[in-house]
Amino acid sequence: MRFHKSESAFFVFIAVILAAGLVIFHAYDVLSDSTDALYQPERMAGFAYLAKLLFATGVLLATALVFGVFFIFPLIRTQVKEEGKLRAMTVSLSARSETLEHAALTDGLTGMQNRRYFDDALKEYLDEFRRIDKPVGLMIFDLDHFKQVNDTHGHDVGDEVLRAVAGCLKDMTRYHDVVARLGGEEFAVVAPNMDHDLLVKLAERIRKGIAAMPILSGNVRLKITASVGLAVWDRKESAEDFFRRADKQLYEAKRQGRNRVSA
Template identity: 60%
Template sequence: MRFHKSETSFFILIVFLGGVGIMLYRVKTAVDILSPISASENAATLVDYIAAANSLAALFLVAALFCGIFLIYPLIRFQAQDHGKLQEMAQILSARSESLAHAALTDGLTGMQNRRYFDEALKEYLAQFGRINKPVGLMILDLDHFKSVNDTHGHVVGDAVLREVARCLKDYTRYHDVVARLGGEEFAVVAPNMDKELLAKLADRIRKAISEINITIDDAHLKVTTSIGVAVWDKREGWQDFYRRADKLLYKAKNMGRDRVCV
Protein backbone atom coordinates (compact mmCIF):
# COMPACT_ATOMS: atom_id res chain seq x y z
CA MET A 1 0.00 0.00 0.00
CA ARG A 2 1.46 3.36 -1.07
CA PHE A 3 0.82 6.49 0.98
CA HIS A 4 0.26 9.97 -0.39
CA LYS A 5 2.93 12.56 0.44
CA SER A 6 0.63 14.34 2.85
CA GLU A 7 -0.11 11.07 4.64
CA THR A 8 3.60 10.25 4.95
CA SER A 9 4.35 13.73 6.28
CA PHE A 10 1.53 13.39 8.79
CA PHE A 11 2.93 10.08 10.05
CA ILE A 12 6.40 11.63 10.42
CA LEU A 13 4.91 14.51 12.42
CA ILE A 14 3.09 12.06 14.68
CA VAL A 15 6.37 10.17 15.29
CA PHE A 16 8.16 13.37 16.27
CA LEU A 17 5.36 14.50 18.55
CA GLY A 18 5.19 10.99 20.01
CA GLY A 19 8.94 11.21 20.73
CA VAL A 20 8.37 14.49 22.55
CA GLY A 21 5.64 12.87 24.62
CA ILE A 22 7.85 9.87 25.47
CA MET A 23 10.72 12.13 26.57
CA LEU A 24 8.45 14.21 28.78
CA TYR A 25 6.94 11.06 30.27
CA ARG A 26 10.41 9.63 31.05
CA VAL A 27 11.45 12.89 32.67
CA LYS A 28 8.40 12.83 34.87
CA THR A 29 9.03 9.16 35.79
CA ALA A 30 12.66 9.87 36.64
CA VAL A 31 11.68 12.77 38.88
CA ASP A 32 9.10 10.64 40.67
CA ILE A 33 11.66 7.86 41.30
CA LEU A 34 14.66 9.94 42.29
CA SER A 35 13.01 12.70 44.30
CA PRO A 36 12.57 10.58 47.48
CA ILE A 37 16.24 9.71 47.40
CA SER A 38 18.76 12.01 48.96
CA ALA A 39 19.28 15.04 46.82
CA SER A 40 23.02 15.13 47.64
CA GLU A 41 23.55 11.65 46.25
CA ASN A 42 21.52 11.89 43.05
CA ALA A 43 21.13 15.61 42.30
CA ALA A 44 23.81 15.65 39.62
CA THR A 45 22.48 12.48 37.97
CA LEU A 46 18.91 13.82 37.97
CA VAL A 47 19.95 17.16 36.54
CA ASP A 48 21.98 15.50 33.77
CA TYR A 49 19.13 13.13 32.88
CA ILE A 50 16.56 15.92 32.79
CA ALA A 51 18.86 18.09 30.67
CA ALA A 52 19.43 15.23 28.19
CA ALA A 53 15.72 14.47 28.02
CA ASN A 54 14.85 18.13 27.54
CA SER A 55 17.44 18.44 24.77
CA LEU A 56 16.04 15.40 23.02
CA ALA A 57 12.47 16.67 23.45
CA ALA A 58 13.52 20.04 22.04
CA LEU A 59 15.13 18.25 19.07
CA PHE A 60 11.90 16.35 18.42
CA LEU A 61 9.93 19.59 18.68
CA VAL A 62 12.23 21.32 16.18
CA ALA A 63 11.94 18.33 13.85
CA ALA A 64 8.13 18.37 14.19
CA LEU A 65 8.07 22.12 13.50
CA PHE A 66 10.31 21.63 10.47
CA CYS A 67 8.07 18.85 9.20
CA GLY A 68 4.96 20.98 9.66
CA ILE A 69 6.38 24.09 7.97
CA PHE A 70 8.34 22.54 5.10
CA LEU A 71 6.42 19.32 4.41
CA ILE A 72 2.82 19.43 5.57
CA TYR A 73 1.97 23.12 5.03
CA PRO A 74 3.21 23.21 1.39
CA LEU A 75 1.17 20.08 0.66
CA ILE A 76 -1.93 21.60 2.28
CA ARG A 77 -1.37 24.81 0.34
CA PHE A 78 -0.87 22.93 -2.92
CA GLN A 79 -4.00 20.85 -2.37
CA ALA A 80 -6.03 23.97 -1.56
CA GLN A 81 -4.84 25.63 -4.77
CA ASP A 82 -5.46 22.44 -6.71
CA HIS A 83 -8.96 22.21 -5.24
CA GLY A 84 -9.62 25.80 -6.29
CA LYS A 85 -8.44 25.06 -9.83
CA LEU A 86 -10.64 21.98 -9.97
CA GLN A 87 -13.66 23.99 -8.82
CA GLU A 88 -12.94 26.66 -11.42
CA MET A 89 -12.53 24.02 -14.11
CA ALA A 90 -15.78 22.35 -13.03
CA GLN A 91 -17.60 25.69 -13.34
CA ILE A 92 -16.13 26.26 -16.80
CA LEU A 93 -17.09 22.76 -17.92
CA SER A 94 -20.58 23.18 -16.49
CA ALA A 95 -21.04 26.47 -18.34
CA ARG A 96 -19.67 24.90 -21.52
CA SER A 97 -22.02 21.95 -21.10
CA GLU A 98 -24.99 24.29 -20.75
CA SER A 99 -23.81 26.21 -23.81
CA LEU A 100 -23.50 23.00 -25.82
CA ALA A 101 -26.92 21.83 -24.62
CA HIS A 102 -28.41 25.16 -25.70
CA ALA A 103 -26.63 24.93 -29.06
CA ALA A 104 -27.94 21.39 -29.56
CA LEU A 105 -31.53 22.67 -29.23
CA THR A 106 -31.17 25.96 -31.14
CA ASP A 107 -31.10 26.71 -34.84
CA GLY A 108 -27.83 28.50 -35.51
CA LEU A 109 -29.13 30.66 -38.36
CA THR A 110 -32.33 32.07 -36.88
CA GLY A 111 -31.82 31.61 -33.13
CA MET A 112 -35.12 29.70 -32.94
CA GLN A 113 -35.62 26.28 -31.44
CA ASN A 114 -34.66 23.43 -33.74
CA ARG A 115 -36.37 20.19 -34.78
CA ARG A 116 -34.99 18.24 -31.84
CA TYR A 117 -36.43 20.72 -29.36
CA PHE A 118 -39.73 20.85 -31.26
CA ASP A 119 -40.23 17.08 -31.11
CA GLU A 120 -39.63 16.95 -27.36
CA ALA A 121 -41.74 20.03 -26.67
CA LEU A 122 -44.68 18.74 -28.73
CA LYS A 123 -44.69 15.46 -26.80
CA GLU A 124 -44.53 17.30 -23.48
CA TYR A 125 -47.27 19.78 -24.39
CA LEU A 126 -49.64 17.01 -25.42
CA ALA A 127 -48.98 15.16 -22.16
CA GLN A 128 -49.41 18.21 -19.93
CA PHE A 129 -52.40 19.83 -21.63
CA GLY A 130 -54.04 16.45 -22.10
CA ARG A 131 -54.15 16.10 -18.31
CA ILE A 132 -56.14 19.31 -17.92
CA ASN A 133 -58.25 18.67 -21.03
CA LYS A 134 -57.09 21.79 -22.90
CA PRO A 135 -56.56 22.03 -26.67
CA VAL A 136 -53.16 22.14 -28.35
CA GLY A 137 -52.81 23.72 -31.78
CA LEU A 138 -50.08 23.10 -34.33
CA MET A 139 -49.07 25.12 -37.37
CA ILE A 140 -46.63 23.87 -40.00
CA LEU A 141 -45.37 26.62 -42.32
CA ASP A 142 -43.38 26.32 -45.53
CA LEU A 143 -42.15 29.29 -47.59
CA ASP A 144 -43.43 29.21 -51.15
CA HIS A 145 -40.90 28.80 -53.99
CA PHE A 146 -38.02 29.40 -51.62
CA LYS A 147 -35.62 27.40 -53.79
CA SER A 148 -35.92 30.04 -56.48
CA VAL A 149 -34.84 32.69 -53.95
CA ASN A 150 -31.58 30.85 -53.29
CA ASP A 151 -31.07 30.05 -56.97
CA THR A 152 -31.70 33.63 -58.12
CA HIS A 153 -30.27 35.74 -55.32
CA GLY A 154 -27.91 33.38 -53.51
CA HIS A 155 -27.85 31.85 -50.08
CA VAL A 156 -26.91 35.12 -48.34
CA VAL A 157 -30.23 36.62 -49.36
CA GLY A 158 -31.99 33.34 -48.63
CA ASP A 159 -30.57 33.33 -45.09
CA ALA A 160 -31.72 36.92 -44.59
CA VAL A 161 -35.24 35.91 -45.62
CA LEU A 162 -35.25 33.05 -43.12
CA ARG A 163 -34.11 35.35 -40.31
CA GLU A 164 -36.85 37.86 -41.14
CA VAL A 165 -39.48 35.14 -41.18
CA ALA A 166 -38.21 33.89 -37.82
CA ARG A 167 -38.44 37.40 -36.37
CA CYS A 168 -42.00 37.72 -37.69
CA LEU A 169 -43.03 34.44 -36.11
CA LYS A 170 -41.61 35.49 -32.75
CA ASP A 171 -43.47 38.81 -32.95
CA TYR A 172 -46.83 37.15 -33.61
CA THR A 173 -46.64 34.32 -31.08
CA ARG A 174 -46.92 34.20 -27.30
CA TYR A 175 -44.05 33.64 -24.89
CA HIS A 176 -45.22 30.12 -24.04
CA ASP A 177 -45.72 29.05 -27.67
CA VAL A 178 -43.04 26.85 -29.18
CA VAL A 179 -41.64 28.38 -32.36
CA ALA A 180 -39.12 26.26 -34.23
CA ARG A 181 -37.35 25.96 -37.52
CA LEU A 182 -37.74 22.37 -38.61
CA GLY A 183 -35.22 22.60 -41.42
CA GLY A 184 -34.72 24.45 -44.69
CA GLU A 185 -37.63 26.83 -45.18
CA GLU A 186 -40.04 24.91 -42.94
CA PHE A 187 -41.19 26.25 -39.56
CA ALA A 188 -43.61 25.12 -36.87
CA VAL A 189 -45.60 26.72 -34.06
CA VAL A 190 -47.08 24.80 -31.13
CA ALA A 191 -49.85 26.97 -29.68
CA PRO A 192 -51.49 25.50 -26.55
CA ASN A 193 -54.93 26.44 -25.27
CA MET A 194 -56.22 27.67 -28.65
CA ASP A 195 -59.21 26.20 -30.43
CA LYS A 196 -59.47 25.75 -34.20
CA GLU A 197 -61.08 29.13 -34.85
CA LEU A 198 -58.52 31.14 -32.89
CA LEU A 199 -55.66 29.15 -34.34
CA ALA A 200 -56.90 29.70 -37.91
CA LYS A 201 -57.10 33.46 -37.30
CA LEU A 202 -53.59 33.52 -35.84
CA ALA A 203 -52.23 31.51 -38.78
CA ASP A 204 -53.82 33.91 -41.27
CA ARG A 205 -52.34 36.94 -39.47
CA ILE A 206 -48.93 35.29 -39.64
CA ARG A 207 -49.41 34.49 -43.33
CA LYS A 208 -50.28 38.12 -44.10
CA ALA A 209 -47.40 39.45 -42.00
CA ILE A 210 -44.89 37.25 -43.83
CA SER A 211 -46.25 38.33 -47.21
CA GLU A 212 -45.66 41.96 -46.20
CA ILE A 213 -41.99 41.46 -45.35
CA ASN A 214 -39.75 43.48 -47.66
CA ILE A 215 -36.26 42.08 -48.09
CA THR A 216 -33.69 44.47 -49.55
CA ILE A 217 -30.07 43.41 -49.82
CA ASP A 218 -27.82 45.21 -52.29
CA ASP A 219 -29.83 45.15 -55.52
CA ALA A 220 -32.18 42.39 -54.40
CA HIS A 221 -35.75 43.40 -53.56
CA LEU A 222 -38.14 40.56 -52.92
CA LYS A 223 -41.13 39.33 -50.99
CA VAL A 224 -42.06 35.84 -49.93
CA THR A 225 -45.28 34.04 -49.13
CA THR A 226 -46.00 31.00 -47.02
CA SER A 227 -48.44 28.11 -46.95
CA ILE A 228 -49.66 26.92 -43.55
CA GLY A 229 -51.24 23.71 -42.36
CA VAL A 230 -53.22 24.06 -39.12
CA ALA A 231 -54.45 21.25 -36.86
CA VAL A 232 -55.85 20.96 -33.34
CA TRP A 233 -55.03 17.85 -31.33
CA ASP A 234 -57.93 15.41 -31.05
CA LYS A 235 -56.65 14.11 -27.66
CA ARG A 236 -56.35 10.57 -29.01
CA GLU A 237 -53.57 10.61 -31.58
CA GLY A 238 -49.88 10.44 -30.70
CA TRP A 239 -47.59 13.38 -31.32
CA GLN A 240 -46.24 11.93 -34.56
CA ASP A 241 -49.71 11.33 -36.00
CA PHE A 242 -50.67 14.84 -34.92
CA TYR A 243 -47.64 16.26 -36.71
CA ARG A 244 -48.32 14.23 -39.85
CA ARG A 245 -51.92 15.47 -39.96
CA ALA A 246 -50.78 19.10 -39.81
CA ASP A 247 -48.11 18.37 -42.41
CA LYS A 248 -50.73 16.89 -44.79
CA LEU A 249 -52.77 20.06 -44.40
CA LEU A 250 -49.69 22.07 -45.30
CA TYR A 251 -49.28 20.15 -48.56
CA LYS A 252 -53.00 20.55 -49.20
CA ALA A 253 -52.50 24.32 -48.94
CA LYS A 254 -49.58 24.03 -51.36
CA ASN A 255 -51.66 22.06 -53.85
CA MET A 256 -54.54 24.55 -53.57
CA GLY A 257 -52.32 27.36 -54.89
CA ARG A 258 -49.99 28.37 -52.01
CA ASP A 259 -50.07 31.53 -49.88
CA ARG A 260 -53.01 30.21 -47.89
CA VAL A 261 -54.00 28.52 -44.65
CA CYS A 262 -55.55 25.08 -44.66
CA VAL A 263 -57.29 23.97 -41.44
Protein backbone atom coordinates in the same frame (compact mmCIF):
# COMPACT_ATOMS: atom_id res chain seq x y z
CA MET B 1 -52.30 34.80 -0.07
CA ARG B 2 -51.54 36.91 -3.16
CA PHE B 3 -54.34 37.75 -5.59
CA HIS B 4 -54.21 38.16 -9.36
CA LYS B 5 -55.02 41.63 -10.74
CA SER B 6 -58.36 40.41 -12.08
CA GLU B 7 -59.26 39.01 -8.64
CA SER B 8 -58.30 42.28 -6.93
CA ALA B 9 -60.44 44.20 -9.42
CA PHE B 10 -63.34 41.85 -8.66
CA PHE B 11 -63.04 42.51 -4.92
CA VAL B 12 -63.07 46.26 -5.59
CA PHE B 13 -66.24 45.73 -7.67
CA ILE B 14 -67.86 43.84 -4.78
CA ALA B 15 -66.82 46.54 -2.31
CA VAL B 16 -68.43 49.21 -4.49
CA ILE B 17 -71.67 47.20 -4.68
CA LEU B 18 -71.70 46.76 -0.89
CA ALA B 19 -71.05 50.48 -0.36
CA ALA B 20 -73.87 51.37 -2.76
CA GLY B 21 -76.16 48.98 -0.93
CA LEU B 22 -75.35 50.59 2.43
CA VAL B 23 -76.03 54.05 1.01
CA ILE B 24 -79.39 52.89 -0.39
CA PHE B 25 -80.30 51.25 2.92
CA HIS B 26 -79.45 54.47 4.75
CA ALA B 27 -81.47 56.53 2.26
CA TYR B 28 -84.42 54.16 2.69
CA ASP B 29 -84.19 54.56 6.48
CA VAL B 30 -84.00 58.36 6.24
CA LEU B 31 -86.94 58.40 3.84
CA SER B 32 -89.03 56.31 6.23
CA ASP B 33 -88.26 58.66 9.13
CA SER B 34 -89.08 61.71 6.99
CA THR B 35 -92.37 60.20 5.92
CA ASP B 36 -93.42 59.63 9.52
CA ALA B 37 -92.37 63.11 10.60
CA LEU B 38 -93.90 65.03 7.71
CA TYR B 39 -97.09 63.17 7.08
CA GLN B 40 -98.87 64.80 4.16
CA PRO B 41 -101.50 62.64 2.48
CA GLU B 42 -101.12 64.30 -0.89
CA ARG B 43 -97.39 63.52 -0.97
CA MET B 44 -97.53 60.00 0.42
CA ALA B 45 -97.93 58.40 -3.04
CA GLY B 46 -94.67 60.01 -4.20
CA PHE B 47 -92.82 58.91 -1.07
CA ALA B 48 -94.17 55.38 -1.43
CA TYR B 49 -93.09 55.21 -5.08
CA LEU B 50 -89.61 56.47 -4.20
CA ALA B 51 -89.38 53.88 -1.45
CA LYS B 52 -90.25 51.15 -3.96
CA LEU B 53 -87.56 52.41 -6.33
CA LEU B 54 -84.96 52.32 -3.57
CA PHE B 55 -86.07 48.84 -2.58
CA ALA B 56 -85.90 47.60 -6.21
CA THR B 57 -82.41 49.10 -6.59
CA GLY B 58 -81.33 47.30 -3.46
CA VAL B 59 -82.66 44.02 -4.83
CA LEU B 60 -80.75 44.53 -8.09
CA LEU B 61 -77.54 45.25 -6.21
CA ALA B 62 -78.05 42.14 -4.09
CA THR B 63 -78.61 40.11 -7.26
CA ALA B 64 -75.43 41.53 -8.80
CA LEU B 65 -73.54 40.66 -5.61
CA VAL B 66 -74.77 37.06 -5.61
CA PHE B 67 -74.10 36.70 -9.36
CA GLY B 68 -70.58 38.10 -8.95
CA VAL B 69 -69.66 35.90 -5.98
CA PHE B 70 -71.11 32.63 -7.25
CA PHE B 71 -70.63 32.95 -11.02
CA ILE B 72 -68.12 35.63 -12.08
CA PHE B 73 -65.52 35.00 -9.37
CA PRO B 74 -65.29 31.20 -10.00
CA LEU B 75 -64.71 31.93 -13.71
CA ILE B 76 -61.95 34.42 -12.88
CA ARG B 77 -60.39 31.97 -10.45
CA THR B 78 -60.40 29.19 -13.06
CA GLN B 79 -58.76 31.43 -15.65
CA VAL B 80 -56.09 32.50 -13.16
CA LYS B 81 -55.32 28.87 -12.33
CA GLU B 82 -55.04 27.96 -16.03
CA GLU B 83 -52.74 30.91 -16.63
CA GLY B 84 -50.63 29.78 -13.70
CA LYS B 85 -50.35 26.29 -15.17
CA LEU B 86 -49.28 27.72 -18.53
CA ARG B 87 -46.64 29.86 -16.87
CA ALA B 88 -45.41 26.93 -14.80
CA MET B 89 -45.15 24.76 -17.92
CA THR B 90 -43.28 27.52 -19.74
CA VAL B 91 -40.84 27.90 -16.84
CA SER B 92 -40.40 24.13 -16.78
CA LEU B 93 -39.64 24.00 -20.50
CA SER B 94 -37.24 26.95 -20.20
CA ALA B 95 -35.44 25.36 -17.27
CA ARG B 96 -35.18 22.08 -19.17
CA SER B 97 -33.71 23.93 -22.14
CA GLU B 98 -31.05 25.55 -19.96
CA THR B 99 -29.94 22.23 -18.49
CA LEU B 100 -29.24 20.77 -21.93
CA GLU B 101 -26.62 21.85 -24.40
CA HIS B 102 -27.79 25.08 -25.97
CA ALA B 103 -26.35 24.24 -29.36
CA ALA B 104 -28.16 20.90 -29.50
CA LEU B 105 -31.56 22.57 -29.20
CA THR B 106 -31.04 25.79 -31.15
CA ASP B 107 -31.01 26.48 -34.86
CA GLY B 108 -27.67 28.10 -35.62
CA LEU B 109 -28.94 30.33 -38.45
CA THR B 110 -32.09 31.83 -36.93
CA GLY B 111 -31.44 31.43 -33.20
CA MET B 112 -34.83 29.81 -32.68
CA GLN B 113 -35.55 26.29 -31.41
CA ASN B 114 -34.69 23.38 -33.69
CA ARG B 115 -36.46 20.15 -34.68
CA ARG B 116 -35.13 18.19 -31.70
CA TYR B 117 -36.46 20.72 -29.21
CA PHE B 118 -39.76 20.93 -31.10
CA ASP B 119 -40.34 17.16 -31.01
CA ASP B 120 -39.69 16.96 -27.26
CA ALA B 121 -41.76 20.07 -26.48
CA LEU B 122 -44.72 18.86 -28.55
CA LYS B 123 -44.83 15.57 -26.62
CA GLU B 124 -44.60 17.39 -23.28
CA TYR B 125 -47.38 19.82 -24.16
CA LEU B 126 -49.68 16.99 -25.24
CA ASP B 127 -48.99 15.10 -22.01
CA GLU B 128 -49.72 18.18 -19.88
CA PHE B 129 -52.80 19.30 -21.79
CA ARG B 130 -54.25 15.79 -21.73
CA ARG B 131 -54.41 16.17 -17.95
CA ILE B 132 -56.28 19.49 -17.98
CA ASP B 133 -58.39 18.58 -21.03
CA LYS B 134 -57.56 21.69 -23.09
CA PRO B 135 -56.87 22.04 -26.85
CA VAL B 136 -53.46 22.30 -28.50
CA GLY B 137 -53.00 23.84 -31.94
CA LEU B 138 -50.19 23.14 -34.41
CA MET B 139 -49.13 25.28 -37.37
CA ILE B 140 -46.56 24.23 -39.99
CA PHE B 141 -45.18 26.92 -42.30
CA ASP B 142 -43.34 26.34 -45.56
CA LEU B 143 -41.95 29.25 -47.61
CA ASP B 144 -43.22 29.24 -51.18
CA HIS B 145 -40.68 28.87 -54.02
CA PHE B 146 -37.78 29.38 -51.62
CA LYS B 147 -35.36 27.52 -53.90
CA GLN B 148 -35.84 30.25 -56.49
CA VAL B 149 -34.70 32.84 -53.94
CA ASN B 150 -31.44 30.95 -53.38
CA ASP B 151 -30.91 30.29 -57.07
CA THR B 152 -31.67 33.87 -58.16
CA HIS B 153 -30.28 35.98 -55.32
CA GLY B 154 -27.82 33.68 -53.58
CA HIS B 155 -27.75 31.82 -50.29
CA ASP B 156 -26.83 34.93 -48.28
CA VAL B 157 -30.13 36.52 -49.25
CA GLY B 158 -31.88 33.21 -48.60
CA ASP B 159 -30.39 33.14 -45.09
CA GLU B 160 -31.58 36.70 -44.51
CA VAL B 161 -35.09 35.68 -45.55
CA LEU B 162 -35.06 32.79 -43.07
CA ARG B 163 -33.91 35.04 -40.25
CA ALA B 164 -36.60 37.59 -41.11
CA VAL B 165 -39.31 34.90 -41.11
CA ALA B 166 -38.03 33.58 -37.77
CA GLY B 167 -38.26 37.09 -36.32
CA CYS B 168 -41.79 37.52 -37.64
CA LEU B 169 -42.90 34.23 -36.06
CA LYS B 170 -41.39 35.16 -32.70
CA ASP B 171 -42.97 38.62 -32.73
CA MET B 172 -46.46 37.38 -33.62
CA THR B 173 -46.71 34.42 -31.22
CA ARG B 174 -47.22 34.26 -27.45
CA TYR B 175 -44.59 33.72 -24.78
CA HIS B 176 -45.71 30.12 -24.10
CA ASP B 177 -45.94 29.07 -27.77
CA VAL B 178 -43.20 26.80 -29.08
CA VAL B 179 -41.68 28.29 -32.25
CA ALA B 180 -39.11 26.22 -34.13
CA ARG B 181 -37.35 25.85 -37.45
CA LEU B 182 -37.82 22.27 -38.55
CA GLY B 183 -35.22 22.47 -41.30
CA GLY B 184 -34.71 24.18 -44.64
CA GLU B 185 -37.55 26.64 -45.18
CA GLU B 186 -40.02 24.86 -42.88
CA PHE B 187 -41.13 26.23 -39.50
CA ALA B 188 -43.64 25.11 -36.89
CA VAL B 189 -45.57 26.66 -33.99
CA VAL B 190 -47.20 24.78 -31.13
CA ALA B 191 -50.04 27.00 -29.85
CA PRO B 192 -51.55 25.63 -26.61
CA ASN B 193 -55.07 26.46 -25.45
CA MET B 194 -56.25 27.46 -28.94
CA ASP B 195 -59.30 26.05 -30.67
CA HIS B 196 -59.80 25.83 -34.44
CA ASP B 197 -61.17 29.34 -35.00
CA LEU B 198 -58.49 31.09 -32.92
CA LEU B 199 -55.76 29.03 -34.59
CA VAL B 200 -56.96 29.96 -38.09
CA LYS B 201 -57.06 33.66 -37.17
CA LEU B 202 -53.53 33.54 -35.75
CA ALA B 203 -52.20 31.65 -38.78
CA GLU B 204 -53.78 34.18 -41.15
CA ARG B 205 -52.20 37.09 -39.25
CA ILE B 206 -48.78 35.45 -39.42
CA ARG B 207 -49.19 34.55 -43.10
CA LYS B 208 -50.06 38.16 -43.92
CA GLY B 209 -47.20 39.38 -41.74
CA ILE B 210 -44.69 37.27 -43.65
CA ALA B 211 -46.06 38.50 -46.99
CA ALA B 212 -45.73 42.11 -45.82
CA MET B 213 -42.09 41.84 -44.66
CA PRO B 214 -39.73 44.31 -46.37
CA ILE B 215 -36.82 42.20 -47.66
CA LEU B 216 -34.43 43.88 -50.10
CA SER B 217 -31.81 42.34 -52.38
CA GLY B 218 -29.94 45.26 -53.88
CA ASN B 219 -32.61 47.39 -55.51
CA VAL B 220 -35.08 44.50 -55.68
CA ARG B 221 -37.77 44.05 -53.04
CA LEU B 222 -38.46 40.38 -52.49
CA LYS B 223 -42.00 39.17 -51.85
CA ILE B 224 -41.96 36.15 -49.56
CA THR B 225 -45.08 34.10 -48.97
CA ALA B 226 -45.80 31.00 -46.94
CA SER B 227 -48.23 28.11 -47.06
CA VAL B 228 -49.63 26.97 -43.72
CA GLY B 229 -51.07 23.68 -42.53
CA LEU B 230 -53.11 23.59 -39.32
CA ALA B 231 -54.40 20.94 -36.96
CA VAL B 232 -56.04 20.97 -33.51
CA TRP B 233 -55.18 17.98 -31.36
CA ASP B 234 -58.07 15.54 -30.91
CA ARG B 235 -56.74 14.65 -27.41
CA LYS B 236 -56.20 11.04 -28.44
CA GLU B 237 -53.59 10.91 -31.21
CA SER B 238 -49.86 10.69 -30.62
CA ALA B 239 -47.48 13.58 -31.28
CA GLU B 240 -46.37 11.87 -34.52
CA ASP B 241 -49.93 11.43 -35.79
CA PHE B 242 -50.79 15.00 -34.79
CA PHE B 243 -47.82 16.37 -36.71
CA ARG B 244 -48.58 14.17 -39.70
CA ARG B 245 -52.14 15.54 -39.86
CA ALA B 246 -50.92 19.15 -39.86
CA ASP B 247 -48.33 18.27 -42.48
CA LYS B 248 -51.04 16.88 -44.76
CA GLN B 249 -52.85 20.20 -44.48
CA LEU B 250 -49.63 21.98 -45.48
CA TYR B 251 -49.45 19.92 -48.67
CA GLU B 252 -53.11 20.73 -49.28
CA ALA B 253 -52.33 24.45 -49.01
CA LYS B 254 -49.53 23.97 -51.54
CA ARG B 255 -51.84 22.03 -53.85
CA GLN B 256 -54.48 24.78 -53.71
CA GLY B 257 -52.03 27.40 -54.97
CA ARG B 258 -49.76 28.36 -52.06
CA ASN B 259 -49.80 31.49 -49.86
CA ARG B 260 -52.82 30.25 -47.96
CA VAL B 261 -53.90 28.51 -44.76
CA SER B 262 -55.36 25.01 -44.89
CA ALA B 263 -57.10 23.56 -41.88
